[in-house]
Amino acid sequence: MDEFKQFRELFGTKIGQVIQKPRRLFFVVKEEHLLEIVKYLFDGIGCRLSTATAQETYHGLEILYHFSLDKAGIYFCPRIVISDKQNPKVLSITALVPGAVWIEREMFDLWGIEFVGHPRMEQLLTLNSPENPNQPLRFGRQA
Amino acid sequence: MGWYQRRLAKSLWVFHVSGSPCNNCDIEILDLLTPRYDVERFGIKLVGSVRHADVLLVTGVFNKKVAPRIRRIYEQAPKPIFVVAVGTCVSGGCCFKESYNTVPVREEVIPIDMYIPGCPPKPEAMIEAVAKLIGVLNG
Amino acid sequence: MTGNKIPVGPFHPLLEEAEYFELKVDGETVVDIDMEIGWMHRGHEYISEQKTFTQSIYLVERICGICSTSHPLACVHAIEDIDNIEIPLRARYIRTLVGELERVHSHLLWLGLAGHFIGYDTLWMWAWKYREPTLQMFEAISGNRNHYGMMRVGGVAKDVDPAIIPDLLKILDEIDRKMEMIAKAAKDDPVLKSRLVGVGVLKKEDAIAHCVVGPTARASGVAIDVRKDEPTDAYDLVNFNEIVLKNGDVYDKLVVRVLETIESNKIIRQCLEKLKTVGGPILNNVKEITPGEGIGRYEAPRGEVFHYIRSDGTNRPVRHKVRAPSYVNIPSFVASCKGIPVADVLITLAAVDPCYCCTERALRVVDAHDRPFELDLQRLSRTKTEQIRREIYGK
Numbered sequence: 001m002d003e004f005k006q007f008r009e010l011f012g013t014k015i016g017q018v019i020q021k022p023r024r025l026f027f028v029v030k031e032e033h034l035l036e037i038v039k040y041l042f043d044g045i046g047c048r049l050s051t052a053t054a055q056e057t058y059h060g061l062e063i064l065y066h067f068s069l070d071k072a073g074i075y076f077c078p079r080i081v082i083s084d085k086q087n088p089k090v091l092s093i094t095a096l097v098p099g100a101v102w103i104e105r106e107m108f109d110l111w112g113i114e115f116v117g118h119p120r121m122e123q124l125l126t127l128n129s130p131e132n133p134n135q136p137l138r139f140g141r142q143a
Numbered sequence: 144m145g146w147y148q149r150r151l152a153k154s155l156w157v158f159h160v161s162g163s164p165c166n167n168c169d170i171e172i173l174d175l176l177t178p179r180y181d182v183e184r185f186g187i188k189l190v191g192s193v194r195h196a197d198v199l200l201v202t203g204v205f206n207k208k209v210a211p212r213i214r215r216i217y218e219q220a221p222k223p224i225f226v227v228a229v230g231t232c233v234s235g236g237c238c239f240k241e242s243y244n245t246v247p248v249r250e251e252v253i254p255i256d257m258y259i260p261g262c263p264p265k266p267e268a269m270i271e272a273v274a275k276l277i278g279v280l281n282g
Numbered sequence: 283m284t285g286n287k288i289p290v291g292p293f294h295p296l297l298e299e300a301e302y303f304e305l306k307v308d309g310e311t312v313v314d315i316d317m318e319i320g321w322m323h324r325g326h327e328y329i330s331e332q333k334t335f336t337q338s339i340y341l342v343e344r345i346c347g348i349c350s351t352s353h354p355l356a357c358v359h360a361i362e363d364i365d366n367i368e369i370p371l372r373a374r375y376i377r378t379l380v381g382e383l384e385r386v387h388s389h390l391l392w393l394g395l396a397g398h399f400i401g402y403d404t405l406w407m408w409a410w411k412y413r414e415p416t417l418q419m420f421e422a423i424s425g426n427r428n429h430y431g432m433m434r435v436g437g438v439a440k441d442v443d444p445a446i447i448p449d450l451l452k453i454l455d456e457i458d459r460k461m462e463m464i465a466k467a468a469k470d471d472p473v474l475k476s477r478l479v480g481v482g483v484l485k486k487e488d489a490i491a492h493c494v495v496g497p498t499a500r501a502s503g504v505a506i507d508v509r510k511d512e513p514t515d516a517y518d519l520v521n522f523n524e525i526v527l528k529n530g531d532v533y534d535k536l537v538v539r540v541l542e543t544i545e546s547n548k549i550i551r552q553c554l555e556k557l558k559t560v561g562g563p564i565l566n567n568v569k570e571i572t573p574g575e576g577i578g579r580y581e582a583p584r585g586e587v588f589h590y591i592r593s594d595g596t597n598r599p600v601r602h603k604v605r606a607p608s609y610v611n612i613p614s615f616v617a618s619c620k621g622i623p624v625a626d627v628l629i630t631l632a633a634v635d636p637c638y639c640c641t642e643r644a645l646r647v648v649d650a651h652d653r654p655f656e657l658d659l660q661r662l663s664r665t666k667t668e669q670i671r672r673e674i675y676g677k
Contacts, residue, residue, distance in 0.1 A: 167347025
């Protein structure tokens, strides 16, 4: 895919492990390069943020963003790995992408990841619930 | 109270309570009002306030956030009130039993008088349930 | 929940007292809107980790009852994306047929509700009456009016018997005629036009910033449609138009949905004609899924449904992420609801077509000093329609 080739030439030094499939590009980025890459994807080539997936693995907490380039039907997926599992913190992208407000709140609610710079960091789905499930999708949950 | 129940059976007013359903059962309940099945010819009407209701139609597998509200609605309803559970979710929890956010036993939230299983139950099944309820009320 | 909440009057039989939206009003205009959700949260992503791939397909069907085949379609696309699995031709046509029938049924349902909210109860009864033949077609094809259970990894579960296709085409003709009538009524009615034109406008920049999808985006001029951008199943084998308008108000959203229903009828007709002659298997039996990640999406009636699945070689997904279209459409209310009169709030909120499982429908209204007061939005909405009708037709 030409868009993938162009992207890898521009940012080749700033991204880590890459998995390239016919229409999907998964790559690892460090937190300091995240905002620059998001700006290129959202404002530069006109991608749309579909959603962001959070997952706890044995290496740490992983956040996978999904940016869709609609005219070509392809997906760019930057991945961030947070190694501090006790106090996970990462920069918020809501200043660049206003549509990420609820997406980041959901990750805070269910995994406890704090987004630095988010306008309203509070629970989304379990707010005011009589029994707070307290980060139900982490490994150490009481289920 | 036999005479009261017989009068009641002639025109039941229904209030619908949704406790985290997937909304399929709710759409099938609304389907009963539309021209194909048309329960309004039996005098059954969907009302907007629980204070006017004779029957509570409950759907959904109750969520921990919504369970206190359902309890409050049940307490606000003027007695005698019949609670009819529509769908497999209320009857048995369907596939959501293992979740962290659903109540384990729905009968602890409100007492239920009648179950209509199905995912969703067809409108014909719901009309049969209504007919049974009217039969019970008529003695 | 304390005692100073005032239920603001039912505007739909499907609701109970509570507040889920909070409106700040100043006189007759809305100043701000805030939302609280979570009453439908059942923990699908948590339950999915304990189920196998095939069980997950049944589970996601029950996320929503209206778009009940969009989620299984996106889920199987995600699993097939991990290994690039091929789908047999006949299965592709059957998948597209079921998906498009669901779009027809969902848009007719929305049309009825929109009519109910502005006071056209006749439109409600007629739209739902002509939705029944669609449910009949579903029952003939899959055995159930909703929650069909038709999708499998690698194909579909049930075949369409060629003997019933002529009857299905006859029912489709009837739906076509009624859709033409409703389309003409919607386009020519002056009361509907002046009630809905210019109401609840979502501008194109706001639509792009909030990443909205579906008819909400297409009515504001953003041309995104998964069926054209990444055609899977049989969407590259049938002819249809993408409907994009530019004003972003409620009237445009209504016209987009009505025209899309007519386009869907065209697709259904082409699929049924092809199913008379195309032969072959309906399922490509997949024995195992290799470790990897896959993304699948589908154009549900409300927008793009997104599923992400990660597998590690066993028969269970390690992570299954679901994002319904209403999740990104609903936060755009803050952009489209500011500055509109209170009587229009109901129809603006309904025009986005929020899937009920993602939102509830009760409001708490506060004035400029944060004091709550009571407001019957349904009555306000219908009164405004009456006023407009009197102005147009004289009294």
